[in-house]
Amino acid sequence: MTITQEKIIKEIAEKEDINVATVRKVFKRAEKCIFAYLSSTTPTDNTVVKILDGLSLECKYIPEKEIHTYDNIQCESKIWTKPKITRYYNRKLNGYFD
Known part of the structure; x- marks a missing residue:
């Protein structure tokens, strides 16, 4: 089932x-x-946005780097975001805290 915005x-x-x-x-x-x-994340400060109780987005800055293979590849710096769900939220979802 897909619930849309x-x-x-x-x-x-x-x-x-x-x-x-x-x-x-x-x-x-x-x-x-x-x-x-999230886009204001800097190399020195990671950003966490708590969207709902138990659900957040963690964002970190990944600096520019060079990969040495048969070619030298230059990877630009970027911001990487991943969702986090707390253990409490998962337990509540599964009925442990009724």
């Missing part, structure tokens, strides 16, 4: 009695804020 937006609008366009604007603004925080 649009389905979540419509469900929130319906259950909270809010206009769908308003909820959509909040989601878009949240996405822009999260992107801005």
Whole structure:
């Protein structure tokens, strides 16, 4: 089963009695804020954005490097993000904390 962002937006609008366009604007603004925080990661500071209780995005800066194979390949610096789910969240999801 795949739950889309649009389905979540419509469900929130319906259950909270809010206009769908308003909820959509909040989601878009949240996405822009999260992107801005993650893209501001520096070589000295890793960034963690806690999106929900138990769900976060960890972002780190990977510096430029050179790979020596039969050719010398220059890899540009980049920002690498990975999602993290806490053990507590997984246990709650599996019914350990009812």
